[in-house]
Amino acid sequence: MTAERVLALLIHSRSARERWRAGTLDVAPEVAALLWTLDPTAIEATAAAVRRHVLERTHTGVGTLVDAFPQTIAAWRSRHPEDRDLDELSAAFLDSAAAACWCETPGHTGGSSLEEAFYEFATAEQLGEPSVRKREWYTALIKMLAIDRAPTWTVPAYVHRRAGTTWLLDDGDPPTIFATVGDRILIGPVA
Amino acid sequence: MQADRLAVGVGLDLTWGGPVGFRRDPTRGDTASPRLARFVETQGAELSHLFVSWQPRGRGELCATDYYAAWDDLFARVTTSVRALHHTALNLGTMEPYDRRAIFALTNALVERYHFAWINEDLGLWSIGGKPLPYPMPPLFTDDGLRAAVRNVRECQAALAVPVVVEFPGFSERMSPTLGTWHAYDYLRALCDETGAPATLDVGHLLSYQWSRGRRGEALFDDLDRLPLEHAFELHLAGAGIVDGAFVDAHHGRLLAEQLELCARLLARCPNLRAVTFEDPILDECGELELASAHSLRALRDVTQEWVS
Numbered sequence: 001m002t003a004e005r006v007l008a009l010l011i012h013s014r015s016a017r018e019r020w021r022a023g024t025l026d027v028a029p030e031v032a033a034l035l036w037t038l039d040p041t042a043i044e045a046t047a048a049a050v051r052r053h054v055l056e057r058t059h060t061g062v063g064t065l066v067d068a069f070p071q072t073i074a075a076w077r078s079r080h081p082e083d084r085d086l087d088e089l090s091a092a093f094l095d096s097a098a099a100a101c102w103c104e105t106p107g108h109t110g111g112s113s114l115e116e117a118f119y120e121f122a123t124a125e126q127l128g129e130p131s132v133r134k135r136e137w138y139t140a141l142i143k144m145l146a147i148d149r150a151p152t153w154t155v156p157a158y159v160h161r162r163a164g165t166t167w168l169l170d171d172g173d174p175p176t177i178f179a180t181v182g183d184r185i186l187i188g189p190v191a
Numbered sequence: 192m193q194a195d196r197l198a199v200g201v202g203l204d205l206t207w208g209g210p211v212g213f214r215r216d217p218t219r220g221d222t223a224s225p226r227l228a229r230f231v232e233t234q235g236a237e238l239s240h241l242f243v244s245w246q247p248r249g250r251g252e253l254c255a256t257d258y259y260a261a262w263d264d265l266f267a268r269v270t271t272s273v274r275a276l277h278h279t280a281l282n283l284g285t286m287e288p289y290d291r292r293a294i295f296a297l298t299n300a301l302v303e304r305y306h307f308a309w310i311n312e313d314l315g316l317w318s319i320g321g322k323p324l325p326y327p328m329p330p331l332f333t334d335d336g337l338r339a340a341v342r343n344v345r346e347c348q349a350a351l352a353v354p355v356v357v358e359f360p361g362f363s364e365r366m367s368p369t370l371g372t373w374h375a376y377d378y379l380r381a382l383c384d385e386t387g388a389p390a391t392l393d394v395g396h397l398l399s400y401q402w403s404r405g406r407r408g409e410a411l412f413d414d415l416d417r418l419p420l421e422h423a424f425e426l427h428l429a430g431a432g433i434v435d436g437a438f439v440d441a442h443h444g445r446l447l448a449e450q451l452e453l454c455a456r457l458l459a460r461c462p463n464l465r466a467v468t469f470e471d472p473i474l475d476e477c478g479e480l481e482l483a484s485a486h487s488l489r490a491l492r493d494v495t496q497e498w499v500s
Binding site: 002003004005007008009010011012034035037038039041042043045046049050052053057058059060102103104105106107108109111113144147148149150151152153183 | 207208215217218247249250251252253254280282285287290291292293294297316318319320321322323324325326328331332333335336364365366367368369370371372
Protein backbone atom coordinates (compact mmCIF):
# COMPACT_ATOMS: atom_id res chain seq x y z
CA MET A 1 0.00 0.00 0.00
CA THR A 2 1.35 3.42 -0.97
CA ALA A 3 1.82 6.24 1.52
CA GLU A 4 -1.20 8.08 0.07
CA ARG A 5 -3.41 5.01 0.47
CA VAL A 6 -2.27 4.61 4.05
CA LEU A 7 -3.12 8.25 4.65
CA ALA A 8 -6.58 7.67 3.16
CA LEU A 9 -7.02 4.63 5.38
CA LEU A 10 -6.05 6.54 8.49
CA ILE A 11 -8.46 9.33 7.70
CA HIS A 12 -11.40 7.07 6.97
CA SER A 13 -10.97 4.04 9.18
CA ARG A 14 -11.16 4.18 12.95
CA SER A 15 -9.84 0.65 13.29
CA ALA A 16 -6.83 1.54 11.14
CA ARG A 17 -6.11 4.51 13.38
CA GLU A 18 -6.29 2.22 16.42
CA ARG A 19 -3.82 -0.19 14.81
CA TRP A 20 -1.54 2.73 13.92
CA ARG A 21 -1.53 3.99 17.49
CA ALA A 22 -0.87 0.47 18.74
CA GLY A 23 1.98 0.04 16.27
CA THR A 24 0.28 -2.90 14.56
CA LEU A 25 -0.74 -1.27 11.27
CA ASP A 26 0.63 -3.48 8.51
CA VAL A 27 2.45 -1.20 6.06
CA ALA A 28 5.55 -1.44 3.91
CA PRO A 29 8.82 -0.48 5.64
CA GLU A 30 9.28 2.61 3.44
CA VAL A 31 5.81 3.86 4.40
CA ALA A 32 6.34 3.01 8.05
CA ALA A 33 9.49 5.11 7.93
CA LEU A 34 7.37 8.10 6.90
CA LEU A 35 4.51 7.71 9.35
CA TRP A 36 6.51 9.15 12.24
CA THR A 37 6.21 12.55 10.54
CA LEU A 38 2.40 12.45 10.85
CA ASP A 39 0.85 14.38 13.71
CA PRO A 40 -1.79 12.10 15.32
CA THR A 41 -3.76 15.20 16.34
CA ALA A 42 -4.01 16.30 12.72
CA ILE A 43 -5.13 12.83 11.65
CA GLU A 44 -7.83 12.75 14.33
CA ALA A 45 -9.00 16.28 13.46
CA THR A 46 -9.16 15.42 9.77
CA ALA A 47 -10.97 12.16 10.47
CA ALA A 48 -13.52 14.04 12.60
CA ALA A 49 -14.06 16.58 9.82
CA VAL A 50 -14.54 13.77 7.30
CA ARG A 51 -17.12 12.13 9.58
CA ARG A 52 -19.08 15.39 9.77
CA HIS A 53 -18.69 15.89 6.04
CA VAL A 54 -20.20 12.50 5.26
CA LEU A 55 -23.31 13.34 7.27
CA GLU A 56 -23.63 16.92 6.04
CA ARG A 57 -22.76 16.34 2.40
CA THR A 58 -25.78 17.37 0.34
CA HIS A 59 -26.57 15.95 -3.07
CA THR A 60 -29.11 17.58 -5.34
CA GLY A 61 -32.47 15.84 -5.21
CA VAL A 62 -31.72 13.63 -2.21
CA GLY A 63 -30.10 15.93 0.34
CA THR A 64 -27.96 14.40 3.05
CA LEU A 65 -27.83 10.81 4.25
CA VAL A 66 -29.98 11.91 7.18
CA ASP A 67 -32.54 13.28 4.73
CA ALA A 68 -32.48 10.17 2.57
CA PHE A 69 -32.64 7.55 5.34
CA PRO A 70 -34.73 9.09 8.13
CA GLN A 71 -36.22 5.90 9.52
CA THR A 72 -33.07 3.85 9.15
CA ILE A 73 -31.16 6.50 11.06
CA ALA A 74 -33.97 6.69 13.62
CA ALA A 75 -33.37 2.97 14.18
CA TRP A 76 -29.69 3.72 14.81
CA ARG A 77 -30.62 6.48 17.26
CA SER A 78 -32.91 4.08 19.05
CA ARG A 79 -30.08 1.58 19.36
CA HIS A 80 -27.48 4.24 20.26
CA PRO A 81 -29.28 7.02 22.17
CA GLU A 82 -25.91 8.38 23.34
CA ASP A 83 -24.89 9.14 19.73
CA ARG A 84 -26.71 12.45 19.53
CA ASP A 85 -24.63 13.99 16.77
CA LEU A 86 -24.38 10.69 14.85
CA ASP A 87 -20.59 10.83 15.02
CA GLU A 88 -20.46 7.18 16.03
CA LEU A 89 -22.74 6.26 13.13
CA SER A 90 -20.48 8.08 10.71
CA ALA A 91 -17.38 6.43 12.19
CA ALA A 92 -18.93 2.97 11.98
CA PHE A 93 -20.06 3.58 8.41
CA LEU A 94 -16.68 4.87 7.27
CA ASP A 95 -14.96 1.88 8.87
CA SER A 96 -17.22 -0.58 7.04
CA ALA A 97 -16.58 -2.69 3.96
CA ALA A 98 -19.54 -0.96 2.30
CA ALA A 99 -17.96 2.48 2.66
CA ALA A 100 -14.78 1.22 1.02
CA CYS A 101 -16.83 0.87 -2.20
CA TRP A 102 -18.00 4.51 -2.10
CA CYS A 103 -16.26 6.52 -4.81
CA GLU A 104 -17.04 10.11 -5.68
CA THR A 105 -14.47 11.99 -7.71
CA PRO A 106 -15.40 14.30 -10.60
CA GLY A 107 -14.73 12.73 -13.97
CA HIS A 108 -14.16 9.24 -12.62
CA THR A 109 -16.58 6.37 -13.11
CA GLY A 110 -17.22 3.30 -11.00
CA GLY A 111 -17.76 2.53 -7.37
CA SER A 112 -20.84 2.92 -5.26
CA SER A 113 -22.73 6.09 -4.57
CA LEU A 114 -22.62 7.33 -1.01
CA GLU A 115 -26.27 6.37 -0.60
CA GLU A 116 -25.80 2.81 -1.86
CA ALA A 117 -22.78 2.34 0.37
CA PHE A 118 -24.79 3.56 3.35
CA TYR A 119 -27.69 1.27 2.46
CA GLU A 120 -25.34 -1.73 2.29
CA PHE A 121 -23.83 -0.71 5.63
CA ALA A 122 -27.28 -0.35 7.22
CA THR A 123 -28.26 -3.74 5.84
CA ALA A 124 -25.15 -5.37 7.29
CA GLU A 125 -25.94 -3.69 10.61
CA GLN A 126 -29.62 -4.72 10.34
CA LEU A 127 -30.74 -1.17 11.04
CA GLY A 128 -34.53 -0.85 11.14
CA GLU A 129 -37.10 -2.75 9.13
CA PRO A 130 -35.62 -4.20 5.92
CA SER A 131 -38.64 -3.13 3.87
CA VAL A 132 -38.42 0.45 5.15
CA ARG A 133 -34.69 0.57 4.58
CA LYS A 134 -35.06 -0.70 1.06
CA ARG A 135 -37.84 1.80 0.31
CA GLU A 136 -35.66 4.65 1.52
CA TRP A 137 -32.79 3.46 -0.65
CA TYR A 138 -34.95 2.96 -3.75
CA THR A 139 -36.51 6.39 -3.27
CA ALA A 140 -33.08 7.99 -3.05
CA LEU A 141 -31.85 5.96 -6.01
CA ILE A 142 -34.65 6.99 -8.35
CA LYS A 143 -34.22 10.63 -7.34
CA MET A 144 -30.49 10.36 -8.04
CA LEU A 145 -31.17 8.85 -11.45
CA ALA A 146 -33.64 11.62 -12.25
CA ILE A 147 -30.94 14.20 -11.53
CA ASP A 148 -27.94 12.50 -13.13
CA ARG A 149 -28.94 10.58 -16.24
CA ALA A 150 -25.35 9.49 -16.85
CA PRO A 151 -24.06 8.93 -13.32
CA THR A 152 -20.43 8.23 -12.60
CA TRP A 153 -21.35 5.81 -9.80
CA THR A 154 -22.24 2.27 -10.80
CA VAL A 155 -25.96 1.85 -11.36
CA PRO A 156 -27.20 -1.32 -9.64
CA ALA A 157 -28.07 -4.17 -11.99
CA TYR A 158 -31.69 -4.20 -10.79
CA VAL A 159 -32.31 -0.80 -12.34
CA HIS A 160 -33.93 -0.98 -15.79
CA ARG A 161 -33.36 1.77 -18.32
CA ARG A 162 -35.05 1.98 -21.69
CA ALA A 163 -36.16 4.75 -24.04
CA GLY A 164 -35.56 7.56 -21.60
CA THR A 165 -37.38 5.82 -18.78
CA THR A 166 -35.75 4.34 -15.72
CA TRP A 167 -37.47 2.04 -13.28
CA LEU A 168 -36.93 -0.52 -10.56
CA LEU A 169 -39.33 -2.72 -8.72
CA ASP A 170 -39.54 -3.40 -5.02
CA ASP A 171 -41.14 -6.83 -4.79
CA GLY A 172 -42.45 -6.23 -1.28
CA ASP A 173 -46.07 -6.23 -0.23
CA PRO A 174 -47.50 -4.47 -2.11
CA PRO A 175 -45.00 -4.46 -4.97
CA THR A 176 -43.92 -0.89 -5.65
CA ILE A 177 -42.50 0.67 -8.76
CA PHE A 178 -39.97 3.51 -8.65
CA ALA A 179 -39.60 5.27 -11.99
CA THR A 180 -38.52 8.39 -13.77
CA VAL A 181 -40.78 9.56 -16.57
CA GLY A 182 -39.25 12.56 -18.27
CA ASP A 183 -38.27 14.90 -15.45
CA ARG A 184 -40.86 13.43 -13.10
CA ILE A 185 -40.53 10.74 -10.49
CA LEU A 186 -43.21 8.14 -10.08
CA ILE A 187 -43.42 5.95 -6.98
CA GLY A 188 -46.43 3.79 -6.34
CA PRO A 189 -47.91 0.33 -5.83
CA VAL A 190 -48.21 -1.98 -8.76
CA ALA A 191 -51.83 -2.96 -9.11
CA MET B 192 -1.41 35.87 -19.17
CA GLN B 193 -1.83 39.57 -18.49
CA ALA B 194 1.34 41.59 -18.85
CA ASP B 195 0.23 44.52 -16.69
CA ARG B 196 -0.51 44.66 -13.02
CA LEU B 197 -4.13 44.17 -12.12
CA ALA B 198 -5.65 45.96 -9.19
CA VAL B 199 -7.72 44.15 -6.59
CA GLY B 200 -10.13 41.56 -7.90
CA VAL B 201 -12.55 39.15 -6.31
CA GLY B 202 -12.80 35.37 -6.30
CA LEU B 203 -16.07 33.58 -5.68
CA ASP B 204 -16.70 29.96 -4.82
CA LEU B 205 -19.91 29.19 -6.67
CA THR B 206 -21.77 26.26 -5.17
CA TRP B 207 -24.86 24.68 -6.63
CA GLY B 208 -27.82 25.53 -4.46
CA GLY B 209 -25.86 27.97 -2.30
CA PRO B 210 -26.86 31.61 -1.77
CA VAL B 211 -23.95 32.72 -3.95
CA GLY B 212 -23.85 30.22 -6.76
CA PHE B 213 -26.15 28.51 -9.17
CA ARG B 214 -29.75 27.30 -9.17
CA ARG B 215 -30.76 24.17 -10.97
CA ASP B 216 -33.93 24.62 -12.98
CA PRO B 217 -34.76 21.77 -15.39
CA THR B 218 -37.67 23.71 -16.85
CA ARG B 219 -36.31 27.21 -17.54
CA GLY B 220 -32.62 26.36 -17.46
CA ASP B 221 -30.08 26.78 -14.67
CA THR B 222 -29.33 30.30 -13.52
CA ALA B 223 -27.02 32.35 -11.32
CA SER B 224 -28.45 32.96 -7.86
CA PRO B 225 -29.99 36.42 -7.34
CA ARG B 226 -27.21 37.52 -4.96
CA LEU B 227 -24.51 36.50 -7.37
CA ALA B 228 -26.27 38.05 -10.35
CA ARG B 229 -26.78 41.35 -8.54
CA PHE B 230 -23.18 41.48 -7.33
CA VAL B 231 -21.54 40.93 -10.70
CA GLU B 232 -23.96 43.32 -12.40
CA THR B 233 -23.51 46.17 -9.98
CA GLN B 234 -19.95 45.81 -8.80
CA GLY B 235 -18.19 43.82 -11.49
CA ALA B 236 -16.93 46.89 -13.31
CA GLU B 237 -15.07 48.04 -10.20
CA LEU B 238 -13.07 44.83 -10.07
CA SER B 239 -9.86 44.44 -12.00
CA HIS B 240 -10.50 40.74 -12.38
CA LEU B 241 -12.89 38.05 -11.27
CA PHE B 242 -12.29 34.38 -10.71
CA VAL B 243 -14.94 31.76 -10.16
CA SER B 244 -14.41 28.38 -8.57
CA TRP B 245 -15.66 25.36 -10.45
CA GLN B 246 -17.89 23.06 -8.47
CA PRO B 247 -19.43 19.91 -9.92
CA ARG B 248 -23.09 20.28 -10.89
CA GLY B 249 -23.84 16.74 -9.82
CA ARG B 250 -22.51 13.22 -9.82
CA GLY B 251 -22.92 12.66 -13.53
CA GLU B 252 -20.33 12.29 -16.25
CA LEU B 253 -18.63 15.60 -16.90
CA CYS B 254 -20.15 17.43 -19.84
CA ALA B 255 -19.50 21.11 -20.50
CA THR B 256 -22.94 21.68 -21.98
CA ASP B 257 -24.47 20.83 -18.59
CA TYR B 258 -22.85 24.02 -17.28
CA TYR B 259 -23.66 26.37 -20.14
CA ALA B 260 -27.10 27.51 -19.00
CA ALA B 261 -25.94 28.61 -15.55
CA TRP B 262 -22.57 29.95 -16.62
CA ASP B 263 -24.04 31.76 -19.65
CA ASP B 264 -26.54 33.41 -17.33
CA LEU B 265 -23.71 34.47 -15.02
CA PHE B 266 -21.24 35.69 -17.61
CA ALA B 267 -23.90 37.61 -19.55
CA ARG B 268 -24.06 39.78 -16.45
CA VAL B 269 -20.33 40.00 -15.69
CA THR B 270 -18.79 43.31 -16.63
CA THR B 271 -15.30 42.41 -15.40
CA SER B 272 -13.04 42.00 -18.41
CA VAL B 273 -10.33 39.78 -16.91
CA ARG B 274 -11.62 36.43 -15.73
CA ALA B 275 -9.97 33.34 -14.32
CA LEU B 276 -11.04 29.90 -13.20
CA HIS B 277 -10.24 28.36 -9.84
CA HIS B 278 -10.23 24.62 -10.28
CA THR B 279 -11.18 22.14 -7.59
CA ALA B 280 -10.65 18.79 -9.27
CA LEU B 281 -7.14 18.61 -10.71
CA ASN B 282 -5.82 16.92 -7.56
CA LEU B 283 -2.30 18.17 -8.24
CA GLY B 284 -0.96 16.61 -5.06
CA THR B 285 -1.95 13.03 -5.68
CA MET B 286 0.61 10.27 -6.09
CA GLU B 287 -2.01 7.81 -7.30
CA PRO B 288 -3.17 7.32 -10.89
CA TYR B 289 -5.77 10.02 -11.60
CA ASP B 290 -7.54 10.24 -14.92
CA ARG B 291 -8.00 13.91 -15.81
CA ARG B 292 -9.13 13.50 -19.43
CA ALA B 293 -12.78 14.33 -18.81
CA ILE B 294 -11.79 17.19 -16.52
CA PHE B 295 -9.49 18.64 -19.18
CA ALA B 296 -12.18 18.46 -21.86
CA LEU B 297 -14.68 20.21 -19.62
CA THR B 298 -12.19 22.82 -18.48
CA ASN B 299 -10.99 23.72 -21.96
CA ALA B 300 -14.57 24.11 -23.13
CA LEU B 301 -15.25 26.50 -20.25
CA VAL B 302 -12.01 28.40 -20.91
CA GLU B 303 -12.93 28.89 -24.55
CA ARG B 304 -16.52 29.91 -23.89
CA TYR B 305 -15.90 32.27 -20.98
CA HIS B 306 -12.44 33.56 -21.93
CA PHE B 307 -10.62 32.63 -18.73
CA ALA B 308 -7.08 33.99 -18.79
CA TRP B 309 -5.62 31.46 -16.36
CA ILE B 310 -6.53 28.50 -14.20
CA ASN B 311 -5.65 28.48 -10.53
CA GLU B 312 -5.50 25.24 -8.56
CA ASP B 313 -4.38 24.32 -5.06
CA LEU B 314 -1.30 22.17 -4.78
CA GLY B 315 -3.11 19.54 -2.83
CA LEU B 316 -5.67 16.79 -2.66
CA TRP B 317 -9.37 17.52 -3.07
CA SER B 318 -10.08 13.82 -2.78
CA ILE B 319 -8.18 10.86 -1.41
CA GLY B 320 -8.88 7.19 -1.94
CA GLY B 321 -11.69 8.19 -4.33
CA LYS B 322 -13.53 10.08 -1.60
CA PRO B 323 -14.03 13.85 -1.35
CA LEU B 324 -12.44 15.84 1.44
CA PRO B 325 -14.10 18.68 3.36
CA TYR B 326 -10.95 20.78 3.02
CA PRO B 327 -8.15 20.11 0.55
CA MET B 328 -5.15 18.36 2.04
CA PRO B 329 -1.57 19.32 1.30
CA PRO B 330 0.51 17.07 -0.95
CA LEU B 331 2.86 14.48 0.50
CA PHE B 332 6.00 16.39 1.49
CA THR B 333 8.39 13.71 0.32
CA ASP B 334 10.72 13.42 -2.66
CA ASP B 335 8.29 10.99 -4.28
CA GLY B 336 5.41 13.34 -3.51
CA LEU B 337 7.23 16.20 -5.20
CA ARG B 338 8.02 14.10 -8.27
CA ALA B 339 4.35 13.16 -8.54
CA ALA B 340 3.24 16.79 -8.15
CA VAL B 341 5.68 17.85 -10.87
CA ARG B 342 4.27 15.16 -13.18
CA ASN B 343 0.73 16.27 -12.41
CA VAL B 344 1.43 19.94 -13.04
CA ARG B 345 3.23 19.17 -16.29
CA GLU B 346 0.31 17.04 -17.44
CA CYS B 347 -2.08 19.91 -16.72
CA GLN B 348 0.16 22.45 -18.39
CA ALA B 349 0.28 20.31 -21.54
CA ALA B 350 -3.44 19.64 -21.64
CA LEU B 351 -5.01 22.92 -20.63
CA ALA B 352 -5.45 25.84 -22.97
CA VAL B 353 -4.27 28.57 -20.59
CA PRO B 354 -1.55 28.77 -17.91
CA VAL B 355 -1.97 26.74 -14.73
CA VAL B 356 -1.18 28.78 -11.63
CA VAL B 357 -0.30 26.58 -8.67
CA GLU B 358 -1.57 27.73 -5.28
CA PHE B 359 0.15 27.13 -1.97
CA PRO B 360 -2.19 24.84 0.02
CA GLY B 361 -3.96 25.70 3.26
CA PHE B 362 -3.39 24.23 6.72
CA SER B 363 -6.68 24.99 8.42
CA GLU B 364 -8.07 23.85 11.77
CA ARG B 365 -5.45 21.16 12.26
CA MET B 366 -7.13 19.40 9.30
CA SER B 367 -4.00 19.23 7.20
CA PRO B 368 -1.97 16.18 8.14
CA THR B 369 1.49 16.46 6.69
CA LEU B 370 3.49 13.44 5.68
CA GLY B 371 7.16 13.95 4.93
CA THR B 372 9.84 16.36 5.97
CA TRP B 373 9.95 18.95 3.18
CA HIS B 374 9.32 22.53 4.28
CA ALA B 375 6.18 23.50 2.33
CA TYR B 376 7.74 26.76 1.07
CA ASP B 377 10.76 24.89 -0.31
CA TYR B 378 8.43 22.32 -1.82
CA LEU B 379 6.43 24.92 -3.78
CA ARG B 380 9.63 26.63 -4.89
CA ALA B 381 11.09 23.35 -6.12
CA LEU B 382 7.88 22.57 -7.97
CA CYS B 383 7.78 25.97 -9.66
CA ASP B 384 11.47 25.72 -10.59
CA GLU B 385 10.89 22.28 -12.12
CA THR B 386 7.73 23.13 -14.02
CA GLY B 387 8.06 26.84 -14.64
CA ALA B 388 4.55 27.19 -13.27
CA PRO B 389 3.45 30.55 -11.92
CA ALA B 390 2.34 30.49 -8.30
CA THR B 391 -0.50 31.83 -6.23
CA LEU B 392 0.47 32.71 -2.71
CA ASP B 393 -2.62 32.55 -0.56
CA VAL B 394 -1.68 34.78 2.34
CA GLY B 395 -3.93 32.96 4.82
CA HIS B 396 -2.57 29.61 3.67
CA LEU B 397 0.98 30.82 4.28
CA LEU B 398 0.09 32.05 7.75
CA SER B 399 -1.79 28.84 8.50
CA TYR B 400 1.31 26.84 7.62
CA GLN B 401 3.52 28.85 9.91
CA TRP B 402 0.83 28.75 12.59
CA SER B 403 0.71 24.95 12.29
CA ARG B 404 4.47 24.93 12.93
CA GLY B 405 4.03 26.87 16.14
CA ARG B 406 5.11 30.24 14.80
CA ARG B 407 3.46 33.29 16.32
CA GLY B 408 3.86 37.07 16.09
CA GLU B 409 6.70 38.26 13.88
CA ALA B 410 7.76 34.63 13.35
CA LEU B 411 4.63 34.14 11.22
CA PHE B 412 6.45 36.13 8.53
CA ASP B 413 9.59 34.00 8.63
CA ASP B 414 11.03 32.08 5.69
CA LEU B 415 9.52 34.23 2.93
CA ASP B 416 12.72 33.92 0.92
CA ARG B 417 12.08 30.18 0.71
CA LEU B 418 8.96 30.84 -1.37
CA PRO B 419 9.07 31.01 -5.19
CA LEU B 420 8.81 34.79 -5.09
CA GLU B 421 9.95 35.16 -8.71
CA HIS B 422 7.13 32.84 -9.80
CA ALA B 423 4.43 34.53 -7.75
CA PHE B 424 1.67 35.66 -10.11
CA GLU B 425 -1.27 36.18 -7.77
CA LEU B 426 -1.97 36.76 -4.09
CA HIS B 427 -5.15 35.44 -2.52
CA LEU B 428 -6.69 36.78 0.66
CA ALA B 429 -9.73 35.07 2.17
CA GLY B 430 -11.33 35.76 5.54
CA ALA B 431 -9.58 33.91 8.36
CA GLY B 432 -9.52 33.74 12.14
CA ILE B 433 -8.10 32.05 15.19
CA VAL B 434 -10.59 29.77 16.93
CA ASP B 435 -9.68 27.80 20.05
CA GLY B 436 -6.03 28.25 19.24
CA ALA B 437 -6.36 26.97 15.68
CA PHE B 438 -5.93 28.95 12.47
CA VAL B 439 -9.19 28.74 10.52
CA ASP B 440 -9.26 29.43 6.79
CA ALA B 441 -12.87 30.49 7.22
CA HIS B 442 -13.60 32.41 4.01
CA HIS B 443 -15.95 34.60 6.02
CA GLY B 444 -14.90 37.93 4.57
CA ARG B 445 -12.95 39.24 7.57
CA LEU B 446 -9.23 39.63 6.97
CA LEU B 447 -6.78 39.47 9.83
CA ALA B 448 -4.30 42.32 10.32
CA GLU B 449 -1.55 39.73 9.82
CA GLN B 450 -2.92 38.92 6.37
CA LEU B 451 -2.75 42.56 5.32
CA GLU B 452 0.75 42.84 6.76
CA LEU B 453 1.96 39.75 4.92
CA CYS B 454 0.29 40.99 1.75
CA ALA B 455 2.23 44.25 2.01
CA ARG B 456 5.51 42.38 2.51
CA LEU B 457 4.87 40.11 -0.47
CA LEU B 458 3.90 43.00 -2.75
CA ALA B 459 7.37 44.37 -2.15
CA ARG B 460 9.12 41.07 -2.77
CA CYS B 461 7.35 39.47 -5.72
CA PRO B 462 8.67 41.13 -8.88
CA ASN B 463 6.34 39.36 -11.29
CA LEU B 464 3.15 39.64 -9.29
CA ARG B 465 0.14 40.57 -11.42
CA ALA B 466 -3.02 40.16 -9.37
CA VAL B 467 -4.33 40.46 -5.83
CA THR B 468 -7.61 38.72 -5.15
CA PHE B 469 -10.06 38.97 -2.25
CA GLU B 470 -11.64 35.55 -2.01
CA ASP B 471 -15.21 34.85 -1.01
CA PRO B 472 -16.48 38.14 0.34
CA ILE B 473 -19.87 37.70 1.98
CA LEU B 474 -22.78 39.08 -0.02
CA ASP B 475 -26.04 40.16 1.57
CA GLU B 476 -29.46 39.44 0.13
CA CYS B 477 -29.14 42.43 -2.20
CA GLY B 478 -25.83 41.20 -3.58
CA GLU B 479 -23.95 43.95 -1.75
CA LEU B 480 -20.83 43.29 0.27
CA GLU B 481 -21.61 42.80 3.94
CA LEU B 482 -20.05 45.40 6.20
CA ALA B 483 -17.06 43.31 7.30
CA SER B 484 -16.31 42.23 3.74
CA ALA B 485 -16.57 45.81 2.48
CA HIS B 486 -14.20 46.90 5.24
CA SER B 487 -11.72 44.17 4.33
CA LEU B 488 -11.85 45.06 0.65
CA ARG B 489 -11.20 48.72 1.44
CA ALA B 490 -8.27 47.77 3.65
CA LEU B 491 -6.87 45.56 0.91
CA ARG B 492 -7.21 48.35 -1.63
CA ASP B 493 -5.34 50.65 0.74
CA VAL B 494 -2.52 48.12 1.14
CA THR B 495 -2.20 47.61 -2.60
CA GLN B 496 -2.67 51.22 -3.69
CA GLU B 497 0.99 52.04 -4.12
CA TRP B 498 1.76 48.70 -5.78
CA VAL B 499 -1.04 49.16 -8.29
CA SER B 500 0.05 52.67 -9.19
